[in-house]
Each structure stands twice: as C-alpha cells, then as structure tokens.
Amino acid sequence: MKALVWHGKQDIRCDQVSDPGIEDPRDAIIKVTSCAICGSDLHLFHNFIPAMKNGDIMGHEMMGEVVEVGSEAKGKLKKGDRIVVPFTIICGQCDQCRRGNFSVCERSNRNKEMADKVYGHSTAGLFGYTHLTGGYPGGQAEYLRVPFADATHIKVPDNLTDEQVLFLGDIFPTGWQAAAHCDIEPTDTVAVWGCGPVGQMAIRSAILLGARQVVAIDCIPERLSMAQAGGAITINFETESVIERLNDLTSGKGPEKCIDAVGLESHVSMGQPDTLLDRAKQAVMMESDRPHVVREMIYVCRPGGIISIPGVYSGLVDKIPLGIAMNKGLSFRMGQTHVNRWTDDLLRRIEEGQIDPSFVITHTARLEDGPEMYKMFRDKQDSCIKVVLKP
Amino acid sequence: MNMLMKSARSPGDPRVISTGPGTLASPDQLARGLGWFSIGLGMLELFGAHRVARTLGLEGSEWMIRACGAREIGSGVACLSVNPAPGVAARIAGDALDIATLAVAAQQDDPRRGNAQLALLAVLGITVLDVICHQGLTARHARQPGPGRDYRDRSGFPKGLAHARNAQV
Ligand SMILES: NC(=O)c1ccc[n+]([C@@H]2O[C@H](COP(=O)([O-])OP(=O)(O)OC[C@H]3O[C@@H](n4cnc5c(N)ncnc54)[C@H](O)[C@@H]3O)[C@@H](O)[C@H]2O)c1
Ligand SMILES: [Zn+2]
Ligand SMILES: [Zn+2]
Numbered sequence: 001m002k003a004l005v006w007h008g009k010q011d012i013r014c015d016q017v018s019d020p021g022i023e024d025p026r027d028a029i030i031k032v033t034s035c036a037i038c039g040s041d042l043h044l045f046h047n048f049i050p051a052m053k054n055g056d057i058m059g060h061e062m063m064g065e066v067v068e069v070g071s072e073a074k075g076k077l078k079k080g081d082r083i084v085v086p087f088t089i090i091c092g093q094c095d096q097c098r099r100g101n102f103s104v105c106e107r108s109n110r111n112k113e114m115a116d117k118v119y120g121h122s123t124a125g126l127f128g129y130t131h132l133t134g135g136y137p138g139g140q141a142e143y144l145r146v147p148f149a150d151a152t153h154i155k156v157p158d159n160l161t162d163e164q165v166l167f168l169g170d171i172f173p174t175g176w177q178a179a180a181h182c183d184i185e186p187t188d189t190v191a192v193w194g195c196g197p198v199g200q201m202a203i204r205s206a207i208l209l210g211a212r213q214v215v216a217i218d219c220i221p222e223r224l225s226m227a228q229a230g231g232a233i234t235i236n237f238e239t240e241s242v243i244e245r246l247n248d249l250t251s252g253k254g255p256e257k258c259i260d261a262v263g264l265e266s267h268v269s270m271g272q273p274d275t276l277l278d279r280a281k282q283a284v285m286m287e288s289d290r291p292h293v294v295r296e297m298i299y300v301c302r303p304g305g306i307i308s309i310p311g312v313y314s315g316l317v318d319k320i321p322l323g324i325a326m327n328k329g330l331s332f333r334m335g336q337t338h339v340n341r342w343t344d345d346l347l348r349r350i351e352e353g354q355i356d357p358s359f360v361i362t363h364t365a366r367l368e369d370g371p372e373m374y375k376m377f378r379d380k381q382d383s384c385i386k387v388v389l390k391p
Numbered sequence: 392m393n394m395l396m397k398s399a400r401s402p403g404d405p406r407v408i409s410t411g412p413g414t415l416a417s418p419d420q421l422a423r424g425l426g427w428f429s430i431g432l433g434m435l436e437l438f439g440a441h442r443v444a445r446t447l448g449l450e451g452s453e454w455m456i457r458a459c460g461a462r463e464i465g466s467g468v469a470c471l472s473v474n475p476a477p478g479v480a481a482r483i484a485g486d487a488l489d490i491a492t493l494a495v496a497a498q499q500d501d502p503r504r505g506n507a508q509l510a511l512l513a514v515l516g517i518t519v520l521d522v523i524c525h526q527g528l529t530a531r532h533a534r535q536p537g538p539g540r541d542y543r544d545r546s547g548f549p550k551g552l553a554h555a556r557n558a559q560v
Contacts, residue, residue, distance in 0.1 A: 013413030017405040046473045055407050111399035135399035204547050208558050222539030229546045283468050354558050359547035371414040379532045383540035
C-alpha cells in the first residue's frame with residue numbers, strides 16, 4: 001500500500017510499504033477513506049518530538065471502513081462498519097480508561113517500559129507518533145491496523161460526510177477539551193492563542209459553552225478571518241500589543257480563561273525577544289520548546305484564572321514565571337485529549353446541526369500529494385489551514 | 392537520545408518496500424550541504440587560525456580569522472535549522488566579507504598571494520551557490536504576500552453564530 005513515511009527531519013515521503021495485518025485478536029484493519037495533517041505532525045516533521053524512527057508511518061487523524069476484524073473485536077465491530085479512529089489507542093478496561101482518562105490508558109503503549117523510565121509513568125499508545133507512545137504506524141496510508149479496536153473507535157452514521165465527522169478523532173475534541181478545562185462561566189472572557197485548526201475548534205467550543213467573549217490571537221490574516229467568523233474578537237500579535245488589547249477588552253482585569261493552541265513552536269520574531277533566545281537555545285539543545293505563549297498567558301491571565309494547554313510541549317522549557325502563576329493563584333490544565341470522553345456528545349452536536357467541523361478544511365488532495373501538502377501547510381501557503389488527504 | 396530509544400515496532404508493522412517523492416527538494420538539500428560546509432570551515436578557522444593565516448599571507452589577522460570561524464559556525468547551525476533561509480542569507484553576507492578580505496590578500500606583494508587568489512576564486516564560486524540556494528528556498532517556501540483568503544463566511548455553525556451563542560445544551 002501507499003503511505004506517508006517519516007525519513008528524518010523535514011523528510012516525509014510517499015512510499016510503497018507492506019500491508020498491515022491482524023496481529024492480535026482485538027485488532028481490526030480499516031481501509032482509510034480520509035485522513036488529515038495536524039499541527040502535531042509538523043512537530044514530528046521538524047523533529048522536535050524525540051524518538052521517531054526512519055520508516056515510521058505518519059498520521060493520527062483518520063477514518064475509514066472496517067475490512068477485517070480480529071476474533072475478540074467481533075462483538076463490537078463488523079466488516080463494513082464506518083468508523084473514525086481516535087488518535088489515542090485505548091484498552092477501555094484499565095483503571096485510567098474506566099475513569100475516562102483515555103490519553104493515559106495504562107495498557108495501550110507497547111513501549112511502556114521505556115515510557116515509564118522517561119515520563120515516570122507511561123501514557124497511552126498513539127498512532128503515527130513517537131516510539132515513546134508505542135510507535136504505532138499511522139493513518140496517512142491506504143490501510144491501518146487499529147489495536148484494541150473493540151474500544152478504539154467511534155462509529156459514525158452514513159448520513160454524515162467524512163468531512164463532517166473526521167475531526168471527531170482529534171482536533172474537535174481537542175478544542176472542546178481545551179474549552180471544557182476552562183470551566184466557562186457566562187461572564188468569562190476566553191482568550192485563545194493560535195488560530196490553527198485546534199484554535200478554531202477551541203474558539204467555537206468556547207462559544208457553544210457560553211463564554212461572554214472569545215478573543216483569538218495569531219498573526220496570519222486568513223486564520224484571523226476564520227476566527228472572526230466563529231465569533232471571536234481578533235488580535236494580530238505582529239501589529240498590536242496582545243497584553244494591552246486583552247486588558248482593554250476586560251476593563252483592565254485580564255481574561256479569566258486562557259487557552260494555548262500554539263504549542264512548542266511559537267513564532268520567532270524581533271517583537272518577542274524571548275523567542276529569539278528560545279530559538280538559539282533550541283539550536284544548541286539547551287531547551288527543547290519555545291514557551292512564549294505560556295509566559296504571556298501567565299502574565300495576562302486574571303488572578304484566580306485558568307490556563308488550559310492543548311498545544312503540545314515535548315520536553316524542557318526555561319524561564320516560566322512560576323512565581324507569578326503561584327501568587328496569582330492560577331490553575332493549569334493540559335494533556336493529550338481524552339478523545340472518547342467527548343465524542344458521543346460531540347457527534348450528537350454535529351448530527352443536530354449545532355456545529356459542522358468541516359468549515360476548517362481549506363485543501364483536499366490525494367495521498368500521493370501528501371509531501372507537497374505538508375510543505376504547504378507548514379509554510380502557510382495558499383491560505384492553507386487544514387488539509388484532508390484521500391488515499 | 393533518539394539513538395538510545397528502543398524501537399517499539401512489531402514484526403507485522405508495514406515496512407518500506409520502495410520510496411517515493413518527498414518533502415526535501417533540491418534547495419532544502421543544498422542548504423543542508425552548505426550548513427555542514429559552514430560548520431567544517433568554521434571549525435578550521437576557529438582552531439586552525441595560525442595555519443590559515445600562514446597559507447594566505449594574513450599573519451597578524453588570526454583574531455579576525457577566528458571571528459570569521461565563529462560566524463561560519465553560527466550561520467551553519469542556522470542553515471541546518473527548520474527554516475534555513477536566514478542562515479543562507481547570513482552566509483551570503485559572510486561571503487561578501489570574505490571576498491573583501493581575500494581581495495586585499497590576493498593583491499599583496501607576497502609569494503603566497505597565489506593561495507589567496509585561489510581561495511578568492513573558491514569563495515566566489517560558493518557565493519554563487521549560496522545565492523542560488525537562497526533564491527530556491529524563497530521560491531519554494533515563502534508565503535505569498537498579501538492578506539490571504541477571506542474566510543469570514545466560515546462560521547462552522549450551520550444555524551448561525553447567534554444560535555450557537557445560545558446553544559448551551
Ligand atoms: N492536546 C492534544 O491532544 C492535541 C491534539 C491536536 C493538536 N495539538 C497541538 O495543538 C497545537 C496547534 O495545532 P494546530 O493543528 O492548530 O497547529 P498550527 O501549527 O496550524 O497552528 C498553530 C498556530 O499558532 C500560531 N502562533 C504561533 N505563535 C503564536 C503566538 N506567539 N501567539 C499566537 N499565535 C501563535 C501560528 O501562526 C498558527 O496559526 C499544536 O501544538 C499541536 O501539536 C494537541
Ligand atoms: Zn492531531
Ligand atoms: Zn486503558
């Protein structure tokens with residue numbers, strides 16, 4: 001089959017690879033009908049997440065048709081079922097899964113020993129991600145083996161298109177969890193840093209959850225225009241002062257809730273001198289991430305507020321003003337998304353027409369064009385915000 | 392770190408049979424080559440400043456050669472980063488400095504001026520490569536100027552924004 005394969009930093013190719021097969025009775029194989037490129041894939045593309053290996057298949061946002069089912073998954077899945085695959089692989093039975101903490105499933109990481117050593121305690125297995133999360137082959141491919149398939153799936157009805165439901169596997173619940181973590185009250189201002197696909201979903205989630213005011217921050221005009229469409233007031237951080245605008249919009253008190261939908265690759269610019277220092281430290285491996293947004297959130301957030309971080313961080317960061325956060329009494333909530341915790345509710349909202357996540361798709365292409373689409377999404381060319389690939 | 396990481400692959404995981412078109416285009420590869428070249432040359436200038444000075448007839452300028460070495464290493468590291476264009480631009484600026492220095496050495500009344508002339512030729516050649524690389528990177532990776540597309544019609548709320556604001560169910 002064809003698949004997009006990681007060969008090293010900034011080297012992703014559309015290769016011919018061998019087909020996957022059932023390896024465990026709980027597995028299923030799907031024929032991928034749609035998959036997408038995520039901001040997390042860019043962190044892997046740039047080699048900012050450790051423990052990728054030459055030959056790893058990319059992709060963790062995918063859906064398709066079940067073509068083969070292992071004996072123990074048969075009660076839950078059958079050939080021909082149409083499913084979205086959550087990016088977090090879940091056993092559905094361990095202590096964490098029973099609590100709904102799916103992204104920290106205790107059983108699905110097949111590299112658990114290594115992860116236990118590096119993280120203290122292992123987290124869940126993820127598709128198309130580092131070997132620290134099991135190194136499972138991803139879904140930017142024609143076929144995908146889904147481990148623990150009896151639990152790791154979201155069944156979707158035939159009357160909804162792929163484009164409407166595909167994002168149930170990652171960015172929609174990710175934006176939703178980011179907003180849910182904010183415990184939004186009707187008087188709240190929610191500020192969202194980053195208007196990529198995750199930021200766009202977070203903005204709409206905050207609106208649906210009843211925020212008084214949502215403010216979106218980015219520097220890319222077309223992304224800001226999409227944020228505005230979703231009901232946000234926008235700030236272009238290249239031409240305006242984020243801190244001043246946020247204070248102006250909140251009678252000088254700062255937003256109660258702050259969401260970081262940027263992650264470890266914050267823009268580097270002269271206007272934000274700390275990012276230059278972070279970039280230099282990254283180059284000589286003294287720091288792994290550029291946490292500019294976290295610093296800004298801690299500074300501008302209203303005392304007693306909540307900082308919600310769906311953006312991915314990979315390792316060590318410097319100069320986080322923990323003293324300010326402590327004295328202001330801020331709460332931090334973060335994590336890879338517990339996808340299946342939210343999907344029943346979110347699927348219902350899509351079916352009821354409350355929201356249609358396909359608004360975010362700006363480009364659709366063949367799997368063979370995947371490498372070029374990575375480049376376009378990365379370089380933010382042709383007003384690209386979200387790419388869907390059709391294997 | 393990556394080298395120490397145990398691979399999690401299982402025997403059934405798909406394996407590459409043949410490799411196809413990828414993201415690395417020729418300007419990207421050229422930038423990497425120039426980056427490593429910069430680092431190599433930088434090391435030579437930094438740690439072998441005396442020999443370089445003797446070969447080119449630039450005795451007394453060892454401190455300057457070492458500074459050039461540090462500069463080369465800096466731009467080399469930048470060329471190897473995820474956004475190499477500024478690194479290649481820094482190399483072009485450095486080339487101009489090197490050309491000015493070598494042009495003086497190449498005209499001195501010194502038997503070694505032949506070496507300096509050769510070095511000057513080499514730098515001129517590599518400057519051409521740097522310029523080609525920078526143009527290639529810009530053509531491939533730069534964002535088109537202008538405001539981009541207007542997505543103000545993409546609310547994502549089929550029943551409209553006002554309805555969404557009052558959904559809360
Ligand atoms: N927690 C999860 O489970 C989960 C799931 C999916 C994605 N993610 C992460 O969410 C983040 C965003 O993903 P995406 O797909 O939207 O990526 P993206 O790269 O398309 O979006 C990032 C946006 O942030 C903007 N940005 C950069 N620096 C900024 C700054 N200083 N202030 C404001 N905006 C800034 C960029 O211009 C860009 O539009 C990534 O880190 C990704 O890995 C996390
Ligand atoms: Zn993702
Ligand atoms: Zn589990």
